[in-house]
Amino acid sequence: PPAALRNGQQSVLAIINGQESEKEQKQQQQKQIEIESRKLPLSKPADMPLASLMLNPMATASAKEKRVYKIVLTGGPCGGKTTGQSRLCTFFENLGWKVFRVPETATVLLSGGVKFSDLTEKEDPPTPTTFVYKDLPFAAPEHSLIDLTASCPRCLAKAASRPNGSEAYKFQENLIRTMVQIENTYFELGNSSTRNCLIICDRGVMDASAYISKDKWEKMMAGNKWNPVEMRDNRYNQILHLVSAANGAEDFYSTEDHACRSEGVDLARELDYKSAAAWVGHPYFDVIDNSTNFETKMNRMIESVCQKLGIDIGDRLQATSRKLKYLIAILPPDSEFPPFQDFDVVHHYLQSAGPKVQARLRKRGQKNHWSYIHTQRRPNVHGQARIEVKTQLTHRDYMNLLAQRDDAHFTIYKKRRCFLINNQYFQLDIYKEPGHPRCKGLVLLETYSSLTGDALKNCMPKFLNIVKEVTGDPDYSMFNLSLKEDWSTTKKFCRTATHGKQDQNQLQHQPKSLPQP
Secondary structure (H helix, E strand, O other): OOHHHHHHHHHHHHHHHHHHHHHHHHHHHHHHHHHHHOOOOOOOHHHOOHHHOOOOOOOOOOOOOOOEEEEEEEOOOOOOHHHHHHHHHHHHHHOOOEEEEEOOHHHHHHOOOOOHHHHOOOOOOOOOOOOOHHHOOOOOOOOOOHHHHOOOHHHHHHHHOOOOOHHHHHHHHHHHHHHHHHHHHHHHHHHHOOOOEEEEEEOOHHHHHHHOOHHHHHHHHHHOOOOHHHHHHHOOOEEEEEOOOOOOOHHHOOOOOOOOOOOOHHHHHHHHHHHHHOOOOOOOEEEEOOOOOHHHHHHHHHHHHHHHHOOOOOOOOOOOOEEEEEEEOOOOOHHHOOOEEEEEEEEEEEOOOOOOOEEEEEEEEEOOEEEEEEEEEOOOOOOOOOOEEEEEEOHHHHHHHHHHEOOOEOOEEEEEEEEEEOOEEEEEEEEEOOOOHHHOOOEEEEEEEOOOHHHHHHHOOOOOOEEEEOOOOHHHOHHHHOEOOOOOOOOOOOOOOOOOOOOHHHHOOOOOOOOOO
16 A cells, blocks of 8 residues: 555554543552542541642642651671761751761660670580681671670671571560660650751661571561561652772772671672662662772762752752663563562652643552652753652552643553662663553663763673663653643653753654564
8 A cells, every 4th residue: 555545544543442442441540549538537627637648739839848867778798888977967957957867776775784795605605715617607707806796786686597696586576676775765756846857767668688597587587577668668768878988899899897897808798789688669768888088988879868858959969860761672581680679660740830830649569568659840040950749648649639630641650660780770670551552562761870972881780682762751750641632743752851961853843653673
């Protein structure tokens, strides 16, 4: 048939496919609302605390709400956690925030005289004069004195894994319970504060999983009815992993200034990786590596928190880290990935105040445990990239906000795979049906990095077939991908690059068809 006829047939086919996808979406959305509505107790409209949320920019533009932001500083030995706490405290107090610093629970308990060797062995432990590490099977190899094993979390974990290590296991369990209670005390103080409040946790609940075997950890989680989504994703707003100097800044690694630190460089690297792996899957997990000097490392840490909070810092800190996005040709087998966490993700775009403001809901979870986020993307401010303001929601707030869903957009369904490789945190978005035909088979890789050139290339996953970088390309913006109308005719297509500075080509960008998988 003539080319014009073929093109006409393809256009009709695309319209039919789009209509079928839209019908499937509406059926699935209605079913989802009916299912989730059953979870909600009946209540009067007056009982729904919608007025307290900055959800409608037009109605609440003048409202300034108090914020409580909970972060975890984690990482291997000699990563800068102590200095980082101090810097964050000073910076936010200067902004007028109230800052609470939650102490490391293990240090608090161990300073009371707990000795792990007393928790595990029925026989008398060796004395300091006769002790050799191999005489104490649960001691870490680098320890040379019994006093060091008395306060080492790794020795506790090894002791808890022994056949007669039930007492050590119970102590580890109680340590986590104590951590939760101490944190909750600070969280309540933050909620009752009249000012914006930053709560800095010196390590968090999931750090404990780095020092215990997987089966013991799962047994502990099940026994206490804990689940990873609540303990990792919903409990804290952001995780900052400060990479140990043993990984990338070996000349600066030292154990001299820390009374409880005895790790060699190799062990410190291992511990650094384990503590990072414990948090893989958190939606806002930032790895602050040693690619810059220490002063810039601290600035990058503060900048990361400010970005997530939507605070305009102007040129006070050097903006180095940026969001990067890549198109992936095909998804490799699971066996080629490093340890990963998979999540089901659902995005709904909401009606917004104007074309320059985007608002959306995100539902993200594992095994029917969910977290809910409201995101509002603001226009450029003072020449900076567009700012995203994220608010954690309850299930009730999420259900109420679904009423503001924008019918001009498809609901986006994804599988999100999170993994850590080469000291870099990655998120792989695998688009699922139902959705617009343009999203069929689409796989996008995202990461944040301050690296460029060969340094960036070397840290990328080698097992993924990366077609090209699409950072700032409107054709791969989720907002545009979810549009129901054809890109060539709709007035809603957003041509502004969303990350980084735009060039003239991006300003004049015309939408095009995506490559078929």
